[in-house]
Amino acid sequence: MATAVAKPPRPPRRRPSGAARRTPYVLIAPAVLLMLGFIAYPMLSVLYYSLQDYNVTKPWRNGFAGLGNFRRILFDDPLFWQSLLFSLKWVVAEVGLQLALGLALALIVNQTFVGRGLSRALVFSPWAVSGVLTTTIWMLLYNPATGISRYLADAGIGEYGTSVLSDPDTVFPAAVLAELWRGVPFFAILILADLQSIPNELYEAASVDGAGRFRRFFHITLPHLRDAIVLSTLLRAVWEFNNVDLLYTLTGGGPAGSTTTLPLYVANTGIDGHDFGYASALTTVAFVILLFCSIVYLRLSKFGSDRT
Amino acid sequence: MTTTVPETNGVPLPHVAPATRPDRGGTGPRRGRRALTAGAPRWQIYLPLGLYLLFTLVPFYWMLLFALRPSGSTSLVPWPATTAHFSKVWNDLGFAVFFKNSLLIGVATLVMTTVVALLGGYALARFDFRAKRAFLLALLCSQFIPGALMLVPLFQIFSELRMIDSLWSVIVAETVFQLPLSIILISGFIKNVPVSLEEAAWVDGCGRIRAFCAVVLPLLRPGLIAVGSFAFVHSWNHFLFSLMFLSTQEKYTIPVGLSYTIGSGESVELGTLAAGGVVAAVPVVIVFAFIQKWLVTGFSAGAVKG
Structure with missing residues (x-):
């Protein structure tokens, strides 16, 4: 991320006085204090508690645990592995599909056509919808008695009483589809903004040289979008990993724990199960995994390197 | 070009695009682009x-249909419409109270985020100071911290502060997670306002604060509206903290109330649930x-250029 903070040198101005030198620190103080208190401190406390046995319902066992929590996570906790695996599956499916559809959508609404403004507003609208509201809407659609499937069955497609959310085979695609509905606009909006920053002259020059639509896409559009795509997929991946509300309300982690994500498992352990020590160790492990994946991804995608 | 940031929690962000880019959105067809896309058939x-x-x-x-048609109806057109479902969620299920709570949290988060981010963003845009790089780096890194993983330690902190079950716990948590992005955004907007405008005001005898309020603030309005709207939409939508x-x-807030309505299963009619959804969506x-x-x-004009 170092490239992000590079800034062009500013022409030197007169030397600031002591008070003027303090001004920026006074200005950032509220933000810094809030972030220290509610981001940095909690992270440190997570590290601390990850090495402790700390459970308010079993105070007699509280105390230093060494690496005991971590040993339990790695070797003795099938739920951890199950939820981690599900989280990865969820993130990969969502980010991949959202990117593909978002890119296609952005390319379409970047064209000139009648009704473009309205179409944009409409296709982007689920962007602002919350996870719980998405659940509400899709539960109405998926309802076996009165949902879409009933009307499809009326029309001779499929069977009556199809309940996609309680069948372990269909619950994953059903949840993925609901999340896609509100996730695609995010990529579409970002990519559209970046598409508009491609100088038209590039396309004109390519057309003069006889490049067709596909070659223009692969040689101009895609390379130009690369950094934006890398960064937005990474942020989206963290966000989808973090995304508990939709799955929590749509499937409740079920059926039979098959859709429990890692953050949901952590929250259950720490807050409902009161096992702060173990939940902290789980959090630490999740952080390490996220950090590792982010670094590998940035390296592999050669983010920020000069393109030709 | 250096790229920064989009997004936390689903807010698409500014984009790194040249600030001078004209709006292609509403200005009607442009010759050059049309010639190029002429290759794509309308269909x-x-x-x-x-x-x-x-x-x-x-x-x-589908949601509107269920919210408006009477229970038991299977018509695909919500006519004749009924308001029975709405009065049920609003009065009987307590959505009037949830709505008020969500509104309070949303507005308080909006105000706190905007004010604190305005201060920090101004420092980043207009001053060179030692800790600047470190501060920026901290802001960027915090984008990669999943709030869901912070639930447990935050819960502990708020318990120690005796803020559990107070709307303030949610307001503070929302603000903190909105801040980094808002600061980066606002500093980008401020950078787009030429320093010379402010300096002219200083020459005219304004102090820094007065110059800022009189010259910079009015020009920041679109940016502030956007940042404030993001903060509001986010905290309105956010579920986990509440x-x-x-x-x-x-x-309870609207998403929490809605989730309990979902969870109550058969005892709540789908029409009522749908009406709750409409209330949440409005x-x-x-x-x-x-x-x-x-x-x-x-937003691409507010581009965050490092």
């Missing part, structure tokens, strides 16, 4: 777009309609 635009619109709009329609930190029913739809034209074009 290649309208067919996929139509299908996608169907995918986007049918779910919204679910975990608020425990009595008088403190403010967000209004804000979205208000800011959507900035999402792509205006």
